[in-house]
Amino acid sequence: MMPKRLSDSIADDIMSMIAVEKRFLPGDKLPNENELSEELDISRTTLREAIRILVTNGILEIRRGKGTYVKEDIDVNNIESFSFLADAKINAKDLYEMRLIFEPEAAYYATIRASDTELKRILEYGRRIEQKIKHNEDRTELEQKFHQSIVKATHNEFMEKLMPVIYQAIDKGVILSNKKEMAIKDTINDHSMMMDFMKNRNPEGAKSAMKIHILHAMKELGIE
Template sequence: MVRKRLSDRVADNIMTMISIEKRFFPGDKLPNENEFSEELSISRTTLREAIRILVTHGILEIRRGKGTYVKEEFEVNNIESLATFADVKINARDLYEMRLIFEPEAAYYATLRANEEELGRIIEYGKQIEQKILNNEDRTEVEQKFHNSIVKAAHNEFMEKLMPVIYEAIDKGVILSKKKELAIKDTINDHNMIMEFMKLRNAEGARSAMKIHILHAMAELGIE
């Protein structure tokens, strides 16, 4: 496996600060060179190289005499804009591994703790996803709402803080699955299985169903 240069890894870290940690938003100025290089424990030369990488990919811009900024027109939530950045840290495999670690447990606790209103919301979003798929419509937003409603029903504030990572994975998965009929079919079946276990208040079943759902997606999208 080819080892990344330090500047590439630093560019990945800055990208994470923008797209996942939401530390910097479009139009925001990055810390000055001395402060940022010290924070990242790197030389100013390495930081400059990393910034050049991100400038090349249209993520940052250098305003002469003012500093380095996240480009105003950079769309943080547009995963397709990130796809041009080949070395980006937030790739599909890493994101889905995070889902595999996190979401089955969220489904387990949501099944135990969800009130009837929360459970009804999860079921409704599941139905909307199926309808979007059958109508060949973009389901990204409602898919995010489905998984977010499960996490919220777990009533664990720290789980909720991980949702930006889950959103990135869902965005990527929807894009990759558009031309994969089996992945789309399994999405419907897996969601129905998760919802059935949740309606029965079978927490172990919901945990297993969520794990199966994510493993199906990883296998069918070729990101195992």
Template sequence: MNQVKRLSDNIAEDILSMITIEERFLPGDKLPNEVELSEELHISRTTLREAIRILVTNGVLEIKRGKGTFVKQDIDLSHTMQSLNDFTHARIDAKDLYEMRLIFEPEAAYYATIRASDAELKRILEYGEQIEEKINRRQDRTDVEQKFHKEIAKATHNELIDKLMPVIFQSIDKGVLLSQQNELVIKDTLNDHKMIMEFMKARNPEGARSAMKIHILHAMKDLRIE
């Protein structure tokens, strides 16, 4: 059952990409009929119907009886991207989330180290110090951990990176939750964050990239989600 659900979510994402990224289908356009689209996507008609249902539920598509399936006229890109986040949220597990971080965050640390203003760098270092304090006091660090990583993403000065942060937050939240009783994770987090901060403070982008990668790989290993 989970496999079918997962496949239909993936197909919904593919159709959404055809609309928002490829612009193959514009607002008001009719989608190809069920037989044609299922053959093109190499899926069953049942899976296609489920994917379409997901997109209808999220306000992307509408079904007009006797006419077919259409892209909604008043579709809004930011809303559809939020919808994408919403309906994929349920199926993303810790491994997927950490792999996403592994792809994204080392490069974000690299560009942030190069592009951060002095004020942005100061905030990153302050949040890093607050995380250390929270860990040493055995206090919940979820909020400040999010701020630390968000500030790094913001310092890349790449507007699209901000769009990915809700996904990154899912991973951070899950990681903090899983690590609360894991002394090894806590120890590695302290050491890794210090390393990231030292390289960023020294404006060493290659070092910051490597330190961030090590940090995420440590978490995956310690939490046994490799």
């Protein structure tokens, strides 16, 4: 485990002010930077970093010219301590690196080797994911099937055995990307680019598109 950064600990402290002490409720404004950094005995830079972490994870929001607020729509009783998210990120970093090494090559070989039926299946899953995203429905299972069908089409049994590891990364990614608009837009664009290349049997294109897709996900999840 990586040592915990001070900003992560402070993010935890602010979380417990919200979730445990109920000092700030959904919709409440946080004290200004000077007050809060003094109370927590930290620099304003560290406080800003902690706030950024909580904004990224959908707990706080910054309203321009007004200050920092606890988001209206969070369910205080279901917030796990922030360290859960920090752990998820550390594991996700390793898992996403694995995806980065593994999946662009899988897309490359699948584009060359997929039978017409397999290719049709991959494209169908891609289309269904797009529908799920547009209707704001959970897409975890379909994402897994999409990536699994690509790996299956490599006709490499060893690659298939590695898939459960990749699933974990996809699950974690969906946890962390919950409501990120940008991540969702990227997913749609990346998928359609990948599907175009695969449909046209362009292995280099498919490989690049998969790489971009995973790099986008890593960027959005803050796990570069």
